[in-house]
Amino acid sequence: MPPVKHYSSSEVNQYELSSRLLSLTENNTSYTLTQINGQRIYRKAPHAWSGPEPSRNCEVFIGRIPHDCFEDTLVPLFRQAGELFEFRLMINFSGWNRGYAFAMYTTDAEASNAIRMFNNYMIRPSWQLGVCPSINNCRIFISRIPPTTPSAEIVRLLYALTDEVQEVRIRRSIASCAAIVEYKSHRGAAMARKALVAAAAAAWGCGARPAVDWSLPQSPQLLKQYREVGRWTPERGVELTRAPEEAAACSPPPAAPSYTLEPWSQARRLRMIHEAQRNAAAADWSSRIANGMESLMSSMSSLSLGLGAAGLEAGERAVWAPPAARAPPPAPDFNPWTARHPLQEFIAHAKTDQ
Structure with a gap:
């Protein structure tokens, strides 16, 4: 496993990086390294390859690349899956990579092997690569179009501003247009x-x-939502048609992609699961409180609270009241023959003193 180089400064050390990249071509003269149109291409030299280029099925897309990770780390890593025909790393103006690259192998079996080996590969601690089949994306997605713009005007502008337009599909709602x-x-x-x-x-x-951005790979599944289809020709101008809903509904479901969800999809799915669990826990806690209060009220209503069981009828709620004052016990009947004289003790003491 090749060591991972880190470039921690705010700017790329071009001298150090050039010396590292130069070692790739010096050690293996069958490859060339060129940079053009925002991408650096590590490719088989003409004298080292004869015949047609590998097919599109031999190329894989590599995403979630650390921005300070370059070919001196990536090329030796992806060579472990098979022989590379071309490796293209996207570069921005500051010299850092843009987070993704394309690797084309000589056979489609090697490309499949690269997906199996390096999809979710931990290139750094807590940093996983995403590797999937390369998609020849020919669609652009445009959102936040003013909803008051007529569809014919949208089609006319897109044909005027860009070349090689094949068709324009438009989706409208009350407050948005895409x-x-x-x-x-x-x-x-x-x-x-x-x-x-x-x-x-x-x-x-x-x-x-x-x-303006690239359309998602799942866009064929979403095309049925874009009902208006527009084309423009010099002879006929703008032609707008509406896709029938029956055809969209009867179309066979697209094949499931062979790669994992993007990070933002995983985060959104986990957030929805956590919200559902939190709502369920809150509902369960509320029901427990309600049941506890109900049982407490029922137990309180069953108590007499000093009113006496006879004073409570069925269904009557007990109300607390202070206890009544206790009446003094009745005095016993007075018998003068047996009652003790009040001065008996005084008389007795007087006799003893004499």
């Missing part, structure tokens, strides 16, 4: 995404701030 734009190729979608991020806000105007 669109999924499908392009003819992944490159066309990537170029369109860059153009739309810069021009969408100015194109819609009125203070609009549309959000």
